[in-house]
Amino acid sequence: MKLERELMRGAGPTAVLQLLSRREMYGYQLVEALDQRTQGVLAMGQSTLYPMLYNLEAKGLIEADWRQADSGRDRKYYRLTGKGKTKLESDLESWGRLAGALTTLGVLAPKAHAQAALA
Amino acid sequence: MSDQPTITRAWSWSVARSPILNTWRWIDNQVHRQARANAAISGADLPAPIAKRIGAITRKTRLWPSERADIARELIAHAQDALDAGRETDDILTSLGDPKTVAKLFRRSAKRKRHWVWRARQRTVQAFIATIALLIMLYAVLFIRFNTSSPTIERDVLAELNARNDRFTQDEKANTVYRELWVAWTPLQRELYILDDPPPEHFESNATDDPPPSAIGLFPRYAPDAPFHAELTQAMDEIAPLIELARCASELPTLGSYYSTSSETVETPNGTSYDQPIPPEPNLEKRADLIAVILPDLGMTRACTNLLVYDANRAAAASDPDRALDSLSAALGLARQISDESFLITSLVAIAIQGSAEDAALRMIHDQPDLFTEKHLAALAHRIAAAAPRTRRLDMGSERLFFDDILQRVYTDDGSHPTNPDGRITPDGYALLGRISSMYMGVSDTPTAATRLAGPMTTPLIAGRRETRDRAERAYASIETLIARGPEGYGQFFEDHYQRIMYNVEYTTGGRLRHPVLAALLPALGRSADSVFAAEARTNATLAAIAANIHRLRTGSWPADLASLTPELLPELPADRFEPGTPIKSLVRDGQLFIYYAGTDGDDDQARAVPEGENPQRARHFAGRFHAGSHIGPSDGDRTKLDADWILYPPAD
Numbered sequence: 001m002k003l004e005r006e007l008m009r010g011a012g013p014t015a016v017l018q019l020l021s022r023r024e025m026y027g028y029q030l031v032e033a034l035d036q037r038t039q040g041v042l043a044m045g046q047s048t049l050y051p052m053l054y055n056l057e058a059k060g061l062i063e064a065d066w067r068q069a070d071s072g073r074d075r076k077y078y079r080l081t082g083k084g085k086t087k088l089e090s091d092l093e094s095w096g097r098l099a100g101a102l103t104t105l106g107v108l109a110p111k112a113h114a115q116a117a118l119a
Numbered sequence: 120m121s122d123q124p125t126i127t128r129a130w131s132w133s134v135a136r137s138p139i140l141n142t143w144r145w146i147d148n149q150v151h152r153q154a155r156a157n158a159a160i161s162g163a164d165l166p167a168p169i170a171k172r173i174g175a176i177t178r179k180t181r182l183w184p185s186e187r188a189d190i191a192r193e194l195i196a197h198a199q200d201a202l203d204a205g206r207e208t209d210d211i212l213t214s215l216g217d218p219k220t221v222a223k224l225f226r227r228s229a230k231r232k233r234h235w236v237w238r239a240r241q242r243t244v245q246a247f248i249a250t251i252a253l254l255i256m257l258y259a260v261l262f263i264r265f266n267t268s269s270p271t272i273e274r275d276v277l278a279e280l281n282a283r284n285d286r287f288t289q290d291e292k293a294n295t296v297y298r299e300l301w302v303a304w305t306p307l308q309r310e311l312y313i314l315d316d317p318p319p320e321h322f323e324s325n326a327t328d329d330p331p332p333s334a335i336g337l338f339p340r341y342a343p344d345a346p347f348h349a350e351l352t353q354a355m356d357e358i359a360p361l362i363e364l365a366r367c368a369s370e371l372p373t374l375g376s377y378y379s380t381s382s383e384t385v386e387t388p389n390g391t392s393y394d395q396p397i398p399p400e401p402n403l404e405k406r407a408d409l410i411a412v413i414l415p416d417l418g419m420t421r422a423c424t425n426l427l428v429y430d431a432n433r434a435a436a437a438s439d440p441d442r443a444l445d446s447l448s449a450a451l452g453l454a455r456q457i458s459d460e461s462f463l464i465t466s467l468v469a470i471a472i473q474g475s476a477e478d479a480a481l482r483m484i485h486d487q488p489d490l491f492t493e494k495h496l497a498a499l500a501h502r503i504a505a506a507a508p509r510t511r512r513l514d515m516g517s518e519r520l521f522f523d524d525i526l527q528r529v530y531t532d533d534g535s536h537p538t539n540p541d542g543r544i545t546p547d548g549y550a551l552l553g554r555i556s557s558m559y560m561g562v563s564d565t566p567t568a569a570t571r572l573a574g575p576m577t578t579p580l581i582a583g584r585r586e587t588r589d590r591a592e593r594a595y596a597s598i599e600t601l602i603a604r605g606p607e608g609y610g611q612f613f614e615d616h617y618q619r620i621m622y623n624v625e626y627t628t629g630g631r632l633r634h635p636v637l638a639a640l641l642p643a644l645g646r647s648a649d650s651v652f653a654a655e656a657r658t659n660a661t662l663a664a665i666a667a668n669i670h671r672l673r674t675g676s677w678p679a680d681l682a683s684l685t686p687e688l689l690p691e692l693p694a695d696r697f698e699p700g701t702p703i704k705s706l707v708r709d710g711q712l713f714i715y716y717a718g719t720d721g722d723d724d725q726a727r728a729v730p731e732g733e734n735p736q737r738a739r740h741f742a743g744r745f746h747a748g749s750h751i752g753p754s755d756g757d758r759t760k761l762d763a764d765w766i767l768y769p770p771a772d
Binding site for chain 1: 193197199200203204214215217224225227228229231428
């Protein structure tokens with residue numbers, strides 16, 4: 001099941017920043033991680049991911065460089081910047097408050113709340 | 120300090136994006152736009168559909184070559200990872216999405232990644248283009264609005280102008296008699312001037328001495344010793360019956376001019392021709408503007424005045440006081456008649472005619488003290504006093520009609536008011552103003568292409584119809600009030616009213632641009648009041664001189680002062696308006712009576728005359744006396760106040 005477009009637009013960047021907060025990743029890794037770790041909820045194709053990465057890069061939240069992988073292929077690795085970390089913390093707090101509010105209203109189950117935080 | 124790297128990067132980015140490099144980059148982009156991306160795709164050994172799709176996406180982004188290559192490399196790496204992970208080609212194609220949509224997303228996000236200097240420049244260019252587009256749209260609106268506008272000419276101003284004279288019968292109109300005299304005199308005068316021409320030897324001999332003035336050169340003064348006096352006398356005898364008729368005509372109630380913008384040339388049997396006004400074009404739109412109206416009687420009345428004054432001088436020389444008085448009275452009557460035509464120019468001509476008659480009268484009284492009896496002098500004083508109030512006024516009635524006619528031919532009429540509507544300037548209006556400014560020489564009757572193209576841009580700057588009329592009306596009213604207040608009004612009142620209204624119009628480019636109608640039609644208004652004040656002063660002095668001479672005839676001596684003449688011989692003592700609060704001045708020196716005003720320096724110099732070589736006008740300018748603006752009154756060279764008086768009696772040679 002995929003999210004509505006507007007929800008995805010809000011959740012996608014936070015999800016990507018969260019993934020990159022742990023380690024640097026290249027594009028295919030991000031696509032796979034979003035698909036597998038969210039059971040397809042936040043799955044996105046190349047056509048969505050890469051423009052999003054470009055936007056995050058333009059805002060200075062992530063940075064990237066081309067490197068040669070062990071396989072000998074060139075890959076572009078993305079990682080979080082200091083500004084990106086601050087933004088992620090702020091986003092997580094906002095999402096947490098939102099999830100809490102939705103939980104209070106009974107829209108979300110406590111378990112879903114925990115998942116939404118992607119902690 | 121923390122900004123230093125950013126500034127350095129911005130500076131280096133700016134250098135890298137310098138115009139020359141940018142030009143080179145633009146050419147390179149045009150030639151190799153897709154080359155780098157294609158090279159990356161072809162070297163990646165991908166399945167053809169995927170390679171084709173990535174190529175399509177990168178091409179449709181229309182980004183810089185380096186950006187396209189970067190996107191291509193990223194999509195290639197992704198596709199290779201997917202293939203390595205066992206994904207099917209179709210899955211990968213699905214993941215890549217629609218090329219057009221994806222390219223758009225890439226394009227938008229890639230542009231966000233570009234340097235802020237580039238984005239600032241883009242915004243500047245966009246703002247510039249938007250501004251230009253806005254200006255073009257604004258111009259288009261103004262162009263249509265301007266070029267579709269036209270004046271609404273509904274008021275038959277010419278009919279209003281002729282209405283006054285339509286009240287009189289033909290027998291009550293004097294102009295036909297004057298014309299007969301003028302037609303008879305013109306060829307005679309021409310022959311006398313031909314006689315007066317210096318012989319060709321005069322020009323060949325490098326003679327420095329001009330020949331003595333001839334009788335026609337001194338005309339209307341009577342000069343029996345001047346060359347060709349006999350010929351002039353003979354010519355005057357030929358037209359004597361017509362002069363007698365003119366004397367009678369001067370008693371008629373009106374000059375009776377007929378005004379029209381159309382005329383026909385009338386050829387008379389003696390070879391004289393003149394323009395005779397004929398009924399104008401009935402279609403108001405096709406009719407010429409009122410500024411082109413023919414003033415047929417203006418030159419004629421000046422000529423007849425000279426003939427009457429000459430006849431008076433001749434009669435005086437022949438010791439015929441009755442005829443001299445009759446001819447002077449006739450000239451005064453003519454001044455009254457032309458004054459009633461109520462144009463500014465006819466008012467000024469009336470003032471000049473009255474002045475000419477008064478000067479002649481003073482000269483006769485002075486040069487021939489026993490010519491006139493007391494009865495003659497009293498009659499002369501009454502004639503002058505009766506004519507003066509009418510000729511001394513400055514009638515603006517016809518001037519206002521002139522102005523309204525020009526307004527209705529220059530501006531549109533928004534119908535907001537029956538007599539003072541608002542409106543905007545039209546192409547036809549510009550053409551008319553061009554013709555007025557160029558005195559109708561070599562300017563097209565219809566709007567030119569330049570007018571149609573440039574006119575729309577000026578319309579927001581040009582004063583509207585109502586503003587123009589209101590300002591003109593204030594200017595007219597300020598001059599009328601100035602005349603009512605007297606010459607002292609040339610000080611602060613003039614500064615606060617007329618100057619404030621008209622100075623910008625006459626002397627600044629912005630004012631002339633904003634008020635083209637006023638700039639073309641009203642500049643001489645400020646000077647005209649000075650003529651009225653001078654005429655009034657001259658008439659008062661003439662009446663005082665006549666009263667003093669009556670006293671001399673009665674007692675054999677000059678009066679002790681002019682005050683002693685009131686009220687029996689002089690109803691009241693005239694004021695010296697050059698020196699407010701004081702009366703006209705007089706003194707007797709060496710048996711000669713002097714009657715004079717303080718002059719432009721405003722103090723009594725005991726009848727000191729203007730020194731020889733100085734312009735006599737310097738002693739008689741009220742505008743200069745009361746510090747009117749620099750553009751009113753005497754020219755700059757004559758503005759310094761002269762330590763002299765304006766002496767009216769005895770008359771200057």
